[in-house]
Amino acid sequence: MSSSTALLTDHYELTMLASALRDGTAHRECTFEVFTRRLPNGRRYGVAGGIGRVLDAVENFRFGDAEIAQLAEHGVVDERTLEWLRDYRFSGQIDGYPEGELFFPGSPLLTVRGTFAEAVVLETVVLSILNHDSAIAAAAARMVSAANGRRIIEMGSRRTHEESAVSAARIAYLAGFSGTSNLEAGRRYGIPTTGTAAHAFTLLHDDERSAFESQIAALGTDTTLLVDTYDISRGIDVAVEVAGTGLGAVRIDSGDVGVLARQAREQLDSLGATNTRVVVSGDLDEYAIASLRAEPVDGYGVGTSLVTGSGAPTAEMVYKLVEVEGRPVFKRSSHKESRGGRKAAIRRYKDTGTAVEEVVHVVGAGAEPELGPNDRRLQIPLIRDGKRVDDLPTLEEGRERLRRALVSLPWEGLKLSNGEPAIPTVFHEA
Numbered sequence: 001m002s003s004s005t006a007l008l009t010d011h012y013e014l015t016m017l018a019s020a021l022r023d024g025t026a027h028r029e030c031t032f033e034v035f036t037r038r039l040p041n042g043r044r045y046g047v048a049g050g051i052g053r054v055l056d057a058v059e060n061f062r063f064g065d066a067e068i069a070q071l072a073e074h075g076v077v078d079e080r081t082l083e084w085l086r087d088y089r090f091s092g093q094i095d096g097y098p099e100g101e102l103f104f105p106g107s108p109l110l111t112v113r114g115t116f117a118e119a120v121v122l123e124t125v126v127l128s129i130l131n132h133d134s135a136i137a138a139a140a141a142r143m144v145s146a147a148n149g150r151r152i153i154e155m156g157s158r159r160t161h162e163e164s165a166v167s168a169a170r171i172a173y174l175a176g177f178s179g180t181s182n183l184e185a186g187r188r189y190g191i192p193t194t195g196t197a198a199h200a201f202t203l204l205h206d207d208e209r210s211a212f213e214s215q216i217a218a219l220g221t222d223t224t225l226l227v228d229t230y231d232i233s234r235g236i237d238v239a240v241e242v243a244g245t246g247l248g249a250v251r252i253d254s255g256d257v258g259v260l261a262r263q264a265r266e267q268l269d270s271l272g273a274t275n276t277r278v279v280v281s282g283d284l285d286e287y288a289i290a291s292l293r294a295e296p297v298d299g300y301g302v303g304t305s306l307v308t309g310s311g312a313p314t315a316e317m318v319y320k321l322v323e324v325e326g327r328p329v330f331k332r333s334s335h336k337e338s339r340g341g342r343k344a345a346i347r348r349y350k351d352t353g354t355a356v357e358e359v360v361h362v363v364g365a366g367a368e369p370e371l372g373p374n375d376r377r378l379q380i381p382l383i384r385d386g387k388r389v390d391d392l393p394t395l396e397e398g399r400e401r402l403r404r405a406l407v408s409l410p411w412e413g414l415k416l417s418n419g420e421p422a423i424p425t426v427f428h429e430a
Contacts, residue, residue, distance in 0.1 A: 008125040011076060017117055018081040026117035031323035031342045034096075034110035034130060036103070040138075040312035044413050044422040047141050047402060048109055049171045050133025051099040052395070055388050057125050058090050090118050094383035095344075100174055100398030101378060102405045103134075104358050106425040108343040108379065109317065116324075123319040131317050132164065133171045135309035139286070140175030141402060142310070143302060145414050146290040151299035153194055154180040155281065156307035168307045174398050178299075189395060196224040196251055208235060212242040222248035224279060232260055233267060240271045249277035249298070257282060258295045265296035285310050286416055328362070339427065347423075349374040355408045361428035369428045 020026035039046055063071075063085040071077055071085070092114025103109050110126065112119050143152060154172040157165035169185035179192035186193035197215055205211040212225055221243045227235030227250045239250055250268070252260050257280040268276050280292070281301030289300055305311075320338050321329055328340025341362035346369060348357050358378075359369050371377070381389050393401065406414065413422025 009121045010124045013121050014077050018077040027115045028325050030116045032112040032119050033108050033322045034317050034319050036317045038105050042418050046103040047137035048097040048101045049137030050129040053129050091386040095379045096382050097378050098380050098393045100402035104421045104425045106360050127319050131314045134315035136168050136171045137175050139310035140172040142286040144176035146286045151178040153301045155301045156303035157182045159304040160307040199229045202229040209238050216243050221246045224249040224251050226251045228252050236267050240273050245272040247276045249279050251279045253282045258292050261295045261297045345378045346375050355423050357423050358425045359428050
């Protein structure tokens, strides 16, 4: 992360900082909490995504010479605040849900403790990462569930901001996607990359056969040939003629892909290419994927709906002050109420492993809920004294955590239709 990321701080955060430095409240010890009051319409669970990127952002959050000069030139804050920002380093504590964990309304997804000054300037960067990545994670998890074990590839780089594309690929992999077409995500995060040619490659050549011959010569017969540039039936014939019955896959990117996939499967089998996979793409979302369950589809390529959160581009998280010098504080604004005090959460399970409720409680209130034999604490230490703790869960471990978490939901919690959160959030009163 470059130092310029510090300017993701909003103007109003620096206004509060400057005022607090002037009146002496900037150094009060505070607790901020990230949570959502509700899940997006149609969602029955949220998925914690972007935790690792938040830790990177906090560790590297700096105001360098260029950022200070920008603020000074435009008179954003006074000289005292500029001097404070020059030396900014987060030295506090952060706890939170590990990446890949499920969350629900009121879940204390992230808890940031430090002085008001050093914690308040992190609000925008923390929320921008968590709102984006958690929205993508929830959409991707729904798609993976709908695919019911079939492979899904992320291929939405052309449908979003160039940096968002990389983080979307990362979080889709966390949610269970098999890989991505985004090579920078592969380089940065070690995610498997894959891809095939577009229609432009076929159109470049004098005929479809020449295009297929060129791709096979370059990549071998295990590649995927795009067969719907002209006529799908003829395209499949040519593909098998060129590659033989060992062709890896054919891709269909337009039309009624369910019907076309069925026809493609029958045609491939009749040609002896019984192991050639059928991959479909083209404006797929979780509903379209679910509708294709009965069709002979071996894999999906998903782009636009994934990188836009499939209709819910934000997880609707907020970053709220809940404690000052050990004293609970809270809002009373209509429809935007908050609960005071630093909080943690426990998830309760049946003996069978099915989750039944999320219990949110104030830390240190003297009457924390008793931990049952099947219960699990959800928050883990992430940063201590400004430094990332050792042995935090990896991306692969987060991927496995989410897989297990989805299995633990009551069956109705995986429905794609509108409904209540999969498990209720209960606020434990001391």
